Amino acid sequence: KMTMVNMWTGGVDYNVEGKGFDPTIGKIKREGSGAEATQELSVRSALLAALLCCNTTLSKVKDPETGDEKWEPKGNSSEAPIVVAARKVGFGEEVLTDFKRVMEIPFSSSRKMMLTVTDVSGRSELCQGGMALEQGTTMLSVCKGAPNFILDYCSEMLMEDGSTKQLTAQDKQDVLGVVDKYSERALRVLAIATKAMPKMPFDMDNDD
Numbered sequence: 282k283m284t285m286v287n288m289w290t291g292g293v294d295y296n297v298e299g300k301g302f303d304p305t306i307g308k309i310k311r312e313g314s315g316a317e318a319t320q321e322l323s324v325r326s327a328l329l330a331a332l333l334c335c336n337t338t339l340s341k342v343k344d345p346e347t348g349d350e351k352w353e354p355k356g357n358s359s360e361a362p363i364v365v366a367a368r369k370v371g372f373g374e375e376v377l378t379d380f381k382r383v384m385e386i387p388f389s390s391s392r393k394m395m396l397t398v399t400d401v402s403g404r405s406e407l408c409q410g411g412m413a414l415e416q417g418t419t420m421l422s423v424c425k426g427a428p429n430f431i432l433d434y435c436s437e438m439l440m441e442d443g444s445t446k447q448l449t450a451q452d453k454q455d456v457l458g459v460v461d462k463y464s465e466r467a468l469r470v471l472a473i474a475t476k477a478m479p480k481m482p483f484d485m486d487n488d489d
Contacts, residue, residue, distance in 0.1 A: 285362035287312075287468065289459045291323030291441030297366050302339065302352040304368035319370045323441045326412040331473045332367040332376055334397045334423040335360040339368060359469070372408075383420070383481075394426025398481065412443055418477040428460045428472035435474050 285297045288309070295318055298307025309318050318324050337356030344351055354361035367376075381400040388395040402419045406412065414421070424431055432453055437445045446452075463470045 283358055283362055283469070285366045287463060288324070288327065288366070289463075290327040291321075291439055293323065293441050294459075295324060297369070299365065299369070302354055302361060302365050304339065304352065304365050307369065309366065309369060320410055321441065322410060322412060322443045323439055325370055325410055326407050326439060327473055328363070328367040328370055329372055329376070329408050329411060330421075330423050330475050331363045331425060331471075332372055333380055333382070333399050333421070334395055334425040334473070335363055337361055337364050338374065338377075339364045340374075359471070363471075388426065392426070393430040394424050396422060396424050398422050398478075401477075412439055414477050417479045419480055420478040422476045422478060424474045425471055428470055429457065431472035431474050432456060 282301050284299060284301065288295045288297060294312035296310050296312050296315075298310065300306050309324055310316060311318050335356070337354050337360035339352060339354050339361070341350045342353045343349070352365075354364060356364075382397055383400050384396075384398040386392075386396040399421045400419065401407070401414060401421045404414055404418070405416075406414055407421070424434070435448055435453075438448050438452060438456075439445055460470050460472075
C-alpha cells in the first residue's frame with residue numbers, strides 16, 4: 282500500500298502519520314516540533330489543490346471474508362495517498378460537488394504530469410483557511426507530476442503565511458534538494474503547482 286509519509290509546502294517539512302488507507306488514523310505534523318498542522322494554510326492549500334488534480338475516490342467497504350469495514354481507494358494507486366492525506370484535514374467527497382472540473386489533460390509519459398482546470402468563480406480563497414485567490418479569478422489550473430518537470434514551469438512559491446515569493450534559481454535548487462532528500466529514502470515524490478486565471482486562455486467551444 283502506497284501511503285504519504287512526508288510533505289513539503291510553504292518552505293516547511295511535515296510528517297504525515299497514519300496506517301494504510303484509514304484517514305481517521307494519524308495527523309499531519311511539523312517535522313521537528315511535532316506541532317499539529319492540519320489547519321495550516323499551506324498544508325490545506327497544497328492538499329486541496331492536489332485533490333483537485335486526482336480522479337481517485339476513498340470509501341468504506343465491507344471485507345467479504347471478515348465482515349469488517351475498511352477504507353478502500355478506487356482509482357490510481359499513486360493518487361490514493363493524496364486522497365487519504367486530504368481527508369485527514371477535512372477534504373472529503375464534497376469536493377467533487379463543491380468544485381466543478383472544466384478540463385483535464387491526463388498524465389502522459391512524455392509530459393510527466395497531469396493537469397486539471399477547476400471553476401473557482403466567486404471564491405476569494407481556495408478553501409476556508411487556504412491561499413487567497415486574486416480578485417477576478419474564475420479558474421484554477423493544477424499540475425501534478427514529476428518535480429523537475431513541474432518546477433521548470435514555476436515562477437512563484439506559496440509561503441506558509443499565504444504570501445508568495447518569486448522563485449530564484451537558488452530557490453529551485455533548494456526545492457530539488459528537498460526532492461533529493463525524499464528520493465534518497467526511496468520515497469516517490471510528486472510536485473503540485475497551481476495557476477489562478479481570470480478566464481480560460483482559449484475558447485473552450487472552438488475545436489481548433
